[in-house]
Amino acid sequence: SAVISQKPSRDICQRGTSLTIQCQVDSQVTMMFWYRQQPGQSLTLIATANQGSEATYESGFVIDKFPISRPNLTFSTLTVSNMSPEDSSIYLCSVRGATTTDTQYFGPGTRLTVL
């Protein structure tokens, strides 16, 4: 199994500012994903962040708004840029091991409120 920590656990931010969320894994993993969970809704994939390659964004999400770094096999950051109240969500980091058949694990999430 993988143990994932995220920082910060929650934050309240002003419109127009940016927030960087950190994701740390206790073991080396190939596949890392960032999800968003808006209030009362299910999870939506923002992007896939595999080490050694550029992040791959899902439809509706762009790099200028959600830049991602993946400097090594245990760490990643997601930045939410130029925030608006619509960005208020829980942001979740998730990992798999080396293959698609591996179990997917999630971090505790970062609860973001934008005023």
Added chain:
Amino acid sequence: KQEVTQIPAALSVPEGENLVLNCSFTDSAIYNLQWFRQDPGKGLTSLLLIQSSQREQTSGRLNASLDKSSGRSTLYIAASQPGDSATYLCAVTSTNAGKSTFGDGTTLTVKP
């Protein structure tokens, strides 16, 4: 495009009952299906992972089945307890990039 549906959206049962949560998906070409539990304001906890070649997986009071050809999975919870109260999410992996599509979840309340 894969779509995942979970029924019912909410379920309330008395303690001790056995119950079944349902998950259906539109594209049967999947790698695996995973059931998660989410407590309010928390992240997701993995419950069971079923590979496409498997029919079921069991862990304690939980049993998950998979019928890939019909695009269905069920999560069976035996002898439910108040501590089982949570939202249960089903996630289907349909690509070798490891990305998952989630259902909207079933919110379970077990009354003492």
